[in-house]
Amino acid sequence: MRPGVRLRAVRDEDAEALIALVGAAYAEHPGCVLDLPGVDADLRAPASTAAARRGPWWVLEHAEVVIGTVGAGAPDGTGTIELKRLYLDAAWRGQGLAGELVRHVEAHAAQVDARRIELWSDTRFEAAHHRYEQLGYRPTGETRELDDPSQTTEYRFVKQLEDGATTDG
Numbered sequence: 001m002r003p004g005v006r007l008r009a010v011r012d013e014d015a016e017a018l019i020a021l022v023g024a025a026y027a028e029h030p031g032c033v034l035d036l037p038g039v040d041a042d043l044r045a046p047a048s049t050a051a052a053r054r055g056p057w058w059v060l061e062h063a064e065v066v067i068g069t070v071g072a073g074a075p076d077g078t079g080t081i082e083l084k085r086l087y088l089d090a091a092w093r094g095q096g097l098a099g100e101l102v103r104h105v106e107a108h109a110a111q112v113d114a115r116r117i118e119l120w121s122d123t124r125f126e127a128a129h130h131r132y133e134q135l136g137y138r139p140t141g142e143t144r145e146l147d148d149p150s151q152t153t154e155y156r157f158v159k160q161l162e163d164g165a166t167t168d169g
Contacts, residue, residue, distance in 0.1 A: 005097070007104065010046040010057040010069070017066035018043045018059070025087050026150070029124040035148045042085075056108060057085065060101065067092045070101040072108055072117075079115035081108075086119070086128075102135050106161065115161050120144065120154040132157050 010018075019034065022043060026032040034040050042049040050057035053073055060068035067089040073082035083105050088098050109117050119137065121128055129139070137157040146152040 002095075002097075005060060005062045005067070007058050007060050007101075010050060010059050010071070012045045012047045014046055014059055014066055015044050018046055018069060021066060021069060021089060022085075022087050024090065028090070029122070032122065032124060032150045032152070035150065039146050039148045039152070055081070055084070058101075058104065060088070060097065062092075068097060068101060070105055072105050075112050075114050079113070080118055081105075081112065081114045081116075083117050083119040098131055099135060102132075106159075109161055116158060117161065118156060118158045120156055122150075123153045123155055129155065129157075135159070 019036070019040075022040065023034045026034060034043075036044060046057055050071060055071060055073040057071035058069065059066045060070075068087060070086045071084040073084060075081050083102065086098065086101060088101070106117060117137075119132065121132065123143070133139070137159045140156045140158055142156040144154050144156070146154065
């Protein structure tokens with residue numbers, strides 16, 4: 001990470017900052033809104049959520065202000081973990097930080113002997129899809145509906161890991 005920016009484990013006290021961060025990202029896309037009683041309820045108690053799902057969740061800070069977030073699910077029975085909640089404050093995009101957050105999850109995956117990382121991304125997040133593909137994640141063609149107020153449809157992306165190391169192909 002760059003000087004003055006640090007990655008640390010999420011705390012439940014980060015809830016307000018995460019709600020603001022994710023809400024701002026959603027607001028960039030017409031019709032996309034937070035669903036705090038539903039699909040976004042994890043934002044209200046992020047550390048507790050991470051502990052319950054047995055997967056890490058981190059925040060990226062600058063001057064003690066949350067500017068980004070990323071998490072991972074627990075490995076499933078197929079050697080797959082899910083990359084979750086990758087968001088970066090708009091003012092900090094384009095500086096390579098999203099890639100660093102993704103690589104952090106990939107390093108975690110290698111530590112837990114995962115062979116694959118998957119992620120689901122709202123169909124409206126086209127810039128994110130482009131970045132995921134640059135980082136070696138491939139769209140599978142699968143979609144899922146979240147049945148939320150935003151009427152979200154998500155695309156699935158997957159990246160194979162090789163011998164505990166990430167690959168770009």
